[in-house]
Amino acid sequence: MNDAAMSERRHARLARMPSVERVMSMHAVQTLTDVYGRTQVVAAVRAALEALRGELRAIADGQDDDADALAATGDEARIVAHAAHFLEQRSRGYLRTVFNLTGTVLHTNLGRALLPDEAVRTVIDALTHPVNLEFDLTTGARGDRDDLIEALICELTGAEAATVVNNNAAAVLLMVSALASRKEVVVSRGELVEIGGAFRIPDIMARAGARLREVGTTNRTHAKDYEEAIGPRTALLMKVHCSNYAISGFTKSVDIDELAQIAHRHALPVAFDLGSGTLTDLAQWGLPAEPTVRGTIDAGADLVTFSGDKLLGGPQAGLIVGREALIRKIRKHPLKRALRVGKLTLAALEPVLQLYRAPEFLAQRLTTLRLLTRPAAEMHAAALRVQPALQRALGERYAVTVEPMFSQIGSGALPVDQLPGYGLAVRVAAAKRGGRALMQVEKVLRELPRPVIGRIADDALRLDLRCLEAEDETAFIAQCAELRL
Structure with a gap:
């Protein structure tokens, strides 16, 4: 068969492919339309037909029977299946629920703190009903969204006033911008930290328009270092909790x-960036001790900044608590509106604080x-229940x-402390090292309907x-049956 004849035959096969309208008239496709709408289904059918045409073009010369079978109108069911798969994948959100089996409880990349049921219910109410976000129910006048949680935060921390922004980095930026723009902030060299996402204290100072005055050395800073650094341009002394590393x-x-x-003594305010701030003494539950917000206020700090979604256990937020006069000044800064939180954050934060x-x-x-x-012991019992299902899979x-196994708290909190527990270890049975094979298992677990992250x-x-x-244990065991290596 010459080239012209072969080209004509390929064209004839492609011409026998069903039209978009013919596929759209099928009952199965009409069912898809009821779910996804005609616009999306038409796009999916066109994508399916183009994929099938691509398969036809890829069939080698001489395999005429295969090509004829693929082009036959009886393959419409395959087109519908392709379109249904296309629609399912397209409608699946990029933000997915996963199993966090990394051993890091407050995992920054996996969303940090999980909200308690009380907070979830309040968020749902705020999503589905109007709420008094900036409305004073007592006076009938406009209110301030900070009013929703300020009294509660002050009760728990001993602070005179409080305000909330969208994360702790924003809290530090706003505080320095409001109190020290074009002036100096004195910080120990040993506390010039960088945390995840390249958040660096020196960079925050620069963006806030303040001049950083470093004192001491990386490992040793004395009281006299601060004393000698104070001058006419000094606006703030600042301490930073080195929560994501330790110097020994x-x-x-x-x-x-x-x-x-x-x-x-110099009529200056002092601020403490606690980072992963906690409202309670963790040592009472056998966890490593961390400075509490109340303890820091009682020790004389005029302002304290800390996160809402770390040790506090709430939504992403940055809290600034302290002296009322300073908080008032911070609230009036233009950045406050740019960095403020929305109703969902406040709806989640209040029940967590409650x-x-x-404490019992x-x-x-x-x-x-x-x-x-x-x-x-609870984790050990869970591991014994889960192990057979994963081994079979x-x-x-x-x-x-x-x-x-040893877990970590995560998100920069207590980086050198580990929590004893149990888990499952997967190894290649007949090899000392199984790097590629283990990476394949890790990949397959990530590709499950609910990805497993280890x-x-x-x-x-x-x-x-x-x-x-x-x-989650029941769901994990059920999902093991879907593993395909």
Whole structure:
């Protein structure tokens, strides 16, 4: 057969492909239209037809029977299936629910703190009904959105006033902009931290229009260093909690109470960026101690900034608490409106703060604290229940074992402290090292309908079960049957 004849035959096959309107008239496609709408379904059918044409063009010369079969109108069911798959994938949101089996409870890349049920219900109400976001129900006049949570925050922290912005980086930026623009802020060199997302204290100072005055050295800063740095341009002394790293050995830093005395002798305010601020003493639950917001205020800090979605256990937010006169000045700064939070953040934050009024129930009701204090024996029992299902799914090529593991709090909180627990370790059964094979398993787990996120370390894929609670455990076991290696 010459080239012209072959070209004519290919054209004839393509011409026998069903039209878009013919496929759209099929009952199965009409059912898709009821769900996705005609506009999307037409686009999906066109994509399916183009994919089928591409397959036809790719069939080698001489395989006429295969090409004729593929072009036959009886393959319309295949087109419909392709279109349905296209629509399903397109409608699936990019933001997905995952299983966090990384061993990091407050995982920045996985959304940090999980909200307790009380907060979830309040957010749903705020999503589906009008709320008094900036409306004073007592006077009938316009209100301030900070009013919704200020009294509660002050009750829990001992501060005179409070304001809320969208995260702690914004809180620091706003505070410095409002109080120290074109002036100096004194900070220890050992506290010039960088956290995730390239948030650096020196950069924040520069963006806020303040001049950073570094004192001391990386490992040692003394009270006299602050004293000697204070001058006519000084607007603020600032301490930063080094929550995402630790320096050990020959070290010295100035505590907040001593720093407050220095600042107040010079009629200056002192601010403390707590980062992963907590409202309660974690040591009572056997966790490493962290400075509390109330303790910092009691020690003399005029302003304290901290996150809402870390140790506090609430939504993403940055809180600034402290002296009323300073908070008033911060509220009046133009950046406050740009950085303010919306109704959903406030709806989630208030019920989380309410939980702290009943500290005896906090370890059960606050999701973050419940996960951090979860008994190792409970995780061990869960691992024993989950292991058989995962072993069956992976087959004999892999060995799935129940092993002790150490979790981390995460999000820059207590970086050197680890929490003992249990999880599952996946290894290649007949090899000392199985890097590629383990990466393939890790990839397949990520591609499940509800992705499973673990970590590869020490020649094993480790699935820490600290964050796999009872309701998720059942879903995880059921999903194991969908694994395809």
